[in-house]
Amino acid sequence: MASATAAAAAAPLMMRIVASSIQIAGRAGRIIRDVMAKGDLGIVEKGKDDLQTEADRSAQRCIMASLARLFPNVTIIGEEGNSDLKVPEDWLVSEMNSEFLERNVCPDGLKQVKESDLVIWVDPLDGTSEYTQGFLERVTVLIGISVNDRAVGGVIHQPYFKTDNGSLGRTIWGVKGIGAGGFNPVKPPSDRFIVTTTRSHSNALVQSALDALSPDEVLRVGGAGYKVLQLLEGNAHAYVFASAGCKKWDTCAPEAVLEAQGGMLTDILGRHYAYGKDVSFPNACGVLGTASGISHQDILGKLPDAVKEAMNKTQ
Numbered sequence: 529m530a531s532a533t534a535a536a537a538a539a540p541l542m543m544r545i546v547a548s549s550i551q552i553a554g555r556a557g558r559i560i561r562d563v564m565a566k567g568d569l570g571i572v573e574k575g576k577d578d579l580q581t582e583a584d585r586s587a588q589r590c591i592m593a594s595l596a597r598l599f600p601n602v603t604i605i606g607e608e609g610n611s612d613l614k615v616p617e618d619w620l621v622s623e624m625n626s627e628f629l630e631r632n633v634c635p636d637g638l639k640q641v642k643e644s645d646l647v648i649w650v651d652p653l654d655g656t657s658e659y660t661q662g663f664l665e666r667v668t669v670l671i672g673i674s675v676n677d678r679a680v681g682g683v684i685h686q687p688y689f690k691t692d693n694g695s696l697g698r699t700i701w702g703v704k705g706i707g708a709g710g711f712n713p714v715k716p717p718s719d720r721f722i723v724t725t726t727r728s729h730s731n732a733l734v735q736s737a738l739d740a741l742s743p744d745e746v747l748r749v750g751g752a753g754y755k756v757l758q759l760l761e762g763n764a765h766a767y768v769f770a771s772a773g774c775k776k777w778d779t780c781a782p783e784a785v786l787e788a789q790g791g792m793l794t795d796i797l798g799r800h801y802a803y804g805k806d807v808s809f810p811n812a813c814g815v816l817g818t819a820s821g822i823s824h825q826d827i828l829g830k831l832p833d834a835v836k837e838a839m840n841k842t843q
């Protein structure tokens with residue numbers, strides 16, 4: 529046991545952050561379930577179509593306090609702003625996920641990563657609107673890790689996923705150069721084309737991008753994390769959102785997990801977002817995600833120039 533702990537402590541920083549994030553996201557998921565079970569969501573309206581609940585606030589405090597204690601020199605940016613990091617002792621997670629650490633070898637390119645190269649993007653509860661309306665399976669906890677501006681690792685925890693043994697919650701992880709785990713990857717069907725998009729933030733431009741792709745089916749589901757899960761599990765070929773609204777914490781973890789598994793996530797013009805500590809938060813040029821094996825370029829080529837120009841102007 530002591531040697532396992534010593535080996536874990538000696539693992540490269542990137543691996544320790546992912547292994548810790550897996551445990552921390554699970555703890556945050558329990559907080560999210562507890563707030564719902566108590567029934568008092570404490571909803572605050574941050575802006576138009578933009579809610580925050582006690583679950584968003586508490587989950588963020590748990591995640592930020594735990595990460596900050598373990599990795600004091602890493603920049604950590606959370607959706608809910610500056611949180612009070614004095615949290616109950618049992619919200620502070622210090623364990624690392626041993627299964628992740630034992631099974632996976634750090635890719636050469638990530639072995640030397642230092643705390644100052646990193647930014648961790650935290651969305652303590654993605655899909656707040658779904659949470660308040662009872663679409664609980666679509667809620668995720670997102671912890672994304674960027675190195676030198678690029679999304680390279682991430683954790684997507686689904687607190688209300690029903691597992692085969694009847695318990696609640698699962699955690700999906702991905703690291704570029706290793707791959708992804710915690711779920712069963714499935715290819716989307718080859719005889720039809722399914723696009724997933726927003727349920728609650730649609731507009732004329734979002735719709736015109738969808739129309740241009742002539743999908744057989746449009747899966748309107750909330751949450752950036754949940755939509756990327758649809759790509760990972762073969763329920764959709766593409767995630768298309770030609771609108772601003774998502775922010776860096778919505779896409780960092782999903783982008784890293786999707787790309788670790790062979791897919792791609794960019795803006796609507798095909799450019800990767802930068803995730804360094806000084807970037808602006810909004811993903812002003814929309815989101816285009818494609819499942820592994822689907823040509824990102826083909827879908828980009830079908831999007832109308834008018835949509836791309838309109839999205840480029842919002843930069």
Ligand SMILES: Nc1ncnc2c1ncn2[C@@H]1O[C@H](COP(=O)(O)O)[C@@H](O)[C@H]1OP(=O)(O)O
Pocket residue numbers: 576577578579607651653654655656657725726727728729749750751752769772773774775778
């Ligand atoms: N207009 C918006 N205002 C605030 N958040 C938004 C907006 N559009 C998208 N988001 C965030 O992006 C996620 C995915 O968007 P959508 O469900 O519309 O596809 C939402 O769950 C929300 O994250 P969050 O729930 O963490 O605030």
Ligand SMILES: [Mg+2]
Pocket residue numbers: 578579580607656
């Ligand atoms: Mg929000």
Ligand SMILES: [Mg+2]
Pocket residue numbers: 651653654655752777778
């Ligand atoms: Mg979000």
Ligand SMILES: [Mg+2]
Pocket residue numbers: 584607651652653654655656
């Ligand atoms: Mg959120």
